[in-house]
Amino acid sequence: xxxxxxxxxxxxxxxxxxxxxxxxxxxxxxxxxxxxxxxxxxxxxxxxxxxxxxxxxxxxxxxxxxxxxxxxxxxxxxxxxxxxxxxxxxxxxxxxxxxxxxxxxxxxxxxxxxxxxxxxxxxxxxxxxxxxxxxxxxxxxxxxxxxxxxxxxxxxxxxxxxxxxxxxxxxxxxxxxxxxxxxxxxxxxxxxxxxxxxxxxxxxxxxxxxxxxxxxxxxxxxxxxxxxxxxxxxxxxxxxxxxxxxxxxxxxxxxxxxxxxxxxxxxxxxxxxxxxxxxxxxxxxxxxxxxxxxxxxxxxxxxxxxxxxxxxxxxxxxxxxxxx
Numbered sequence: 001x002x003x004x005x006x007x008x009x010x011x012x013x014x015x016x017x018x019x020x021x022x023x024x025x026x027x028x029x030x031x032x033x034x035x036x037x038x039x040x041x042x043x044x045x046x047x048x049x050x051x052x053x054x055x056x057x058x059x060x061x062x063x064x065x066x067x068x069x070x071x072x073x074x075x076x077x078x079x080x081x082x083x084x085x086x087x088x089x090x091x092x093x094x095x096x097x098x099x100x101x102x103x104x105x106x107x108x109x110x111x112x113x114x115x116x117x118x119x120x121x122x123x124x125x126x127x128x129x130x131x132x133x134x135x136x137x138x139x140x141x142x143x144x145x146x147x148x149x150x151x152x153x154x155x156x157x158x159x160x161x162x163x164x165x166x167x168x169x170x171x172x173x174x175x176x177x178x179x180x181x182x183x184x185x186x187x188x189x190x191x192x193x194x195x196x197x198x199x200x201x202x203x204x205x206x207x208x209x210x211x212x213x214x215x216x217x218x219x220x221x222x223x224x225x226x227x228x229x230x231x232x233x234x235x236x237x238x239x240x241x242x243x244x245x246x247x248x249x250x251x252x253x254x255x256x257x258x259x260x261x262x263x264x265x266x267x268x269x270x271x272x273x274x275x276x277x278x279x280x281x282x283x284x285x286x287x288x289x290x291x292x293x294x295x296x297x298x299x300x301x302x303x304x305x306x307x308x309x310x311x312x313x314x315x316x317x318x319x320x321x322x323x324x
Contacts, residue, residue: 014263014266015266017263017266017272018263018266018270018271018272020275021271021272021274021275021276022271022275024275024278025271025274025275025278025292025296028278028288028289028292029289029292031289032287032288032289033289034237034289034290034292034293034296035237035238035293036236036237036293036297037235037236037237037238043235043236046231046235046236047236047297047301050228050231050232050236050297050301051300051301051304051305051308052305052308053224053228053301053305054228054301054302054304054305054306054308055304055305055306055308055309055312056224056305056309057221057224057225057302057305058086058087058090058305058306058309058310059083059087059309060217060220060221060224061086061090061130061221062082062083062085062086062087062090063079063082063217064126064129064130064214064217065082065086065105065122065123065126066079066082066086067210067213067214068122068123068125068126068129068210069082069109069114069118069119069122070122071122071125071206071207071210072118072121072122072125073114073115073118073122074206077114081109081112083313084108084313085105085108085109085112086105087309087310087313088104088108088310088313088314089101089104089105089107089108090306090309090310091306091307091310092104093267093268094267094268094270094303095267096267098266098267098268098269102120102123105119105123106119106120106123125210129210129211129214130214130218130261131258131261131262133211133214133215133218134218134222134254134257134258135258136215137215137218137219137222137254138251138254138255141247141251142251146247147247147248147251148248149248150248150283150284150285222250222254223250225250225253226246226247226249226250226253228298228301229241229249229250229253229294229298230246230249232294232297232298232301233290233291233294236294236297237290237293237294237297238290239286239287239290239291239293239294241286245284248284249281249284252277252280252281252284253277255276255280256273256274256276256277256280257269257273259272259273259276260272260273260276268303270299273295273299274292274295274296274299277291277295278291278292278295
């Protein structure tokens with residue numbers, strides 16, 4: 001059976017963006033090798049603490065997904081089920097294709113009695129929320145004056161010509177539009193079916209409560225990930241991030257996270273998120289080599305956090321199993 005042309009083209013475009021991102025990071029590393037803090041017991045302990053701290057975020061994401069499934073199904077999901085399904089399938093995002101975590105949720109969730117339709121639609125709602133809610137948070141920070149844009153908006157990291165940086169950004173925009181064009185009709189149809197099944201006012205009330213809870217979770221994730229990035233940059237890399245730039249750095253990391261999420265086929269957004277972080281943070285005057293080191297260490301910490309969360313979930317599951 002012949003594959004549809006548009007999804008195949010989107011996947012290839014995602015690979016091209018990933019290759020360009022990895023080339024960009026590699027070029028910076030070769031020209032200015034990053035310098036890390038000496039491996040003393042203190043720094044090793046700090047690195048371990050960062051990895052453990054990153055293990056909190058899979059559970060925050062799992063809670064967001066739990067709320068989304070409850071919204072579309074109109075019935076509660078226990079924390080044990082939500083964490084067991086989400087956290088144990090979350091590491092599949094590092095496999096090629098960047099979709100197996102969603103397939104895994106349906107497979108694991110169905111074993112707990114949830115329908116594939118509820119799980120799939122809940123995942124769609126969750127994806128929409130993790131894109132729309134942080135974007136609203138960024139807008140609020142900008143309006144409040146807490147997020148300041150770099151002077152002149154010069155998106156140039158000193159190693160990549162401005163035209164090439166803009167080319168990567170343009171490619172990401174084209175990918176987002178293509179994804180929405182190919183998947184938008186299916187998503188709209190699913191929401192329309194969900195809307196017809198319940199009263200409009202009740203659905204609006206549930207949606208409002210959901211949005212409020214997700215906004216708080218998004219804010220917690222924003223503050224937590226930014227604080228950990230500061231800890232990595234200051235303690236392990238020696239990159240002098242300014243305290244006054246805390247919200248601007250957090251917003252830059254959030255925008256870079258969008259690039260990783262929306263680039264199709266990239267395992268965990270590896271490479272794309274890091275290169276976008278370097279381009280954006282270098283626009284604030286920070287050394288690209290230092291930013292590369294900090295972003296790579298943050299990636300290692302987040303992967304370690306996912307593994308620690310997975311191990312903890314498995315250990316909890318084994319302890320609970322004899323009680324059944």
